[in-house]
Amino acid sequence: MAPSRRNSFVHLSRSNSLEFISTAAPKLETAVDRSVPDHEPAEIDEETKYFHNNPAPSYLPEVKKKVSDFIQSHAGKRPIALVTSGGTTVPLENNTVRFIDNFSAGTRGATSTEYFIANGYAVIFLHRQFSLLPYSRHYSHTTNCFLDYLDEAPDGTVQISRQYQDQIQPVLRDYKRAVDQNLMLFVPFTTVNQYLFTLHLISLELKPVAHSSLFYLAAAVSDFFLPTSRVSEHKIQSKGGSGQLTVDLDPVPKFLKRLVEQWAPGAMIVSFKLETDESILLFKARQALTRYGHQLVIGNLLQTRKFEVIFVTNDAVTPYRISKEDEENGKEIEALIVPNVVELHKKWIASHE
Numbered sequence: 001m002a003p004s005r006r007n008s009f010v011h012l013s014r015s016n017s018l019e020f021i022s023t024a025a026p027k028l029e030t031a032v033d034r035s036v037p038d039h040e041p042a043e044i045d046e047e048t049k050y051f052h053n054n055p056a057p058s059y060l061p062e063v064k065k066k067v068s069d070f071i072q073s074h075a076g077k078r079p080i081a082l083v084t085s086g087g088t089t090v091p092l093e094n095n096t097v098r099f100i101d102n103f104s105a106g107t108r109g110a111t112s113t114e115y116f117i118a119n120g121y122a123v124i125f126l127h128r129q130f131s132l133l134p135y136s137r138h139y140s141h142t143t144n145c146f147l148d149y150l151d152e153a154p155d156g157t158v159q160i161s162r163q164y165q166d167q168i169q170p171v172l173r174d175y176k177r178a179v180d181q182n183l184m185l186f187v188p189f190t191t192v193n194q195y196l197f198t199l200h201l202i203s204l205e206l207k208p209v210a211h212s213s214l215f216y217l218a219a220a221v222s223d224f225f226l227p228t229s230r231v232s233e234h235k236i237q238s239k240g241g242s243g244q245l246t247v248d249l250d251p252v253p254k255f256l257k258r259l260v261e262q263w264a265p266g267a268m269i270v271s272f273k274l275e276t277d278e279s280i281l282l283f284k285a286r287q288a289l290t291r292y293g294h295q296l297v298i299g300n301l302l303q304t305r306k307f308e309v310i311f312v313t314n315d316a317v318t319p320y321r322i323s324k325e326d327e328e329n330g331k332e333i334e335a336l337i338v339p340n341v342v343e344l345h346k347k348w349i350a351s352h353e
């Protein structure tokens, strides 16, 4: 009997992945959770309040197990990078028809993951589900549909077109090596709530690895969200109301300071700062560095993020650039970013030995 499609997929998929988890916004028990108190005592900080008032994703125990196994298998052998990637969503309904999203495709995170692996790292890839993935990203753009790379031979077998063999072979080799050596763990999220709970969990799991762990926070995280207690259960109706929809969003707690100080005190932490106005980028990157007390802020502009970034540390401001021509010839800015981050991480490790 022919195997079902699903079974053959499960059988063939060897990568270490939690993709089977559905991160589509979960249906919660009630639209309005009356058990959640409106105001917490002032001494409880914002983070504690956030994790208390918003529900943990039901699949977190599975993530914990996989992450813990992954870390154990690499600890002491190679550095481990946590790469976050893609944009988080803010659902407006529990049975989610509408949500707030952002532009991020996950290119930075997926591309950087490949370079970290090439530089000897194991990578936990915490990514927006269905955004770009390392290695397969080369063939999942709409302009680069994977079917265009395939031909049907006269006997009906499907094969890679001769003209693309040279292009696909190195990517395939790198991918197989990463999978065979268990160098990537894919952990998905969709909502900002899932992202925060999962980031918190992975940070705590990485604590024992301390200095040899690297946080590379490239995900575009929502700045505002709708707390669980105000999310309506069903689709918001367009008829019957005033015709206008007013959404009152709360600020997402600034978790980076807590991450630096409490969740991952030994790790080297790299955050990204995204702006659209060049005149404030450096100021904002420096401000983030002082405010959160971590090691490196990589500043980038929405418009030029694929060609230039600035590294801002306590000691220096260093720009890295590739030309438009380089980019058109297949060069990637991550080929400059990642080795330079790796150098800083080596120094970080050495300074703590």
Ligand code: 9Z3
Pocket: 085, 086, 103, 104, 105, 106, 107, 108, 109, 217, 218, 219, 220, 221, 222, 271, 272, 273, 274, 275, 300, 302, 305
């Ligand atoms: C970045 O700045 C990333 O480089 C991009 C990558 C999101 C621009 P793509 O996924 O884009 O390749 O399309 N990430 C961080 C953005 C962010 O939300 N940073 C926060 C901020 O700027 C600080 S954690 O306030």
